[in-house]
Amino acid sequence: MINQPETRDLLTEARRVLLDSVAVELTGEHKYQALMVANAMGMAIRELEQREQGEPEQTNRAVRAFLAERSLGDTASEPEAELALAIRERRLDGADPALRSALRSLTEARLRINNPGFLKR
Numbered sequence: 001m002i003n004q005p006e007t008r009d010l011l012t013e014a015r016r017v018l019l020d021s022v023a024v025e026l027t028g029e030h031k032y033q034a035l036m037v038a039n040a041m042g043m044a045i046r047e048l049e050q051r052e053q054g055e056p057e058q059t060n061r062a063v064r065a066f067l068a069e070r071s072l073g074d075t076a077s078e079p080e081a082e083l084a085l086a087i088r089e090r091r092l093d094g095a096d097p098a099l100r101s102a103l104r105s106l107t108e109a110r111l112r113i114n115n116p117g118f119l120k121r
Helices: 007-025 028-052 055-069 079-088 097-114
Strands: none
Touching: 007 028, 028 055, 028 097, 055 079, 055 097, 079 097
């Protein structure tokens, strides 16, 4: 069987080349655009890594459990969407520590992809 590179590895190498070889030669708007592309590639890499580690499913299970404990939402659908709907419809108490914990978990999962440096502050 032919060895095929993983998507994450391809993105990582392309991002490295973009940052180390291409972006350093650019200025102004072109450099800004190259850095934006590199940032988007970094986000995609982190999302792939999270999927490999099963993190999205762990977070979804936690939200499903939270909703089930309160008899809210359909466990077969998207738990994050069900949670958002319950909040919009004011079926949840904003002071509930479990709700705050669920929202914090969701936010931290997103930050680990979109802006991991923020969590280190």
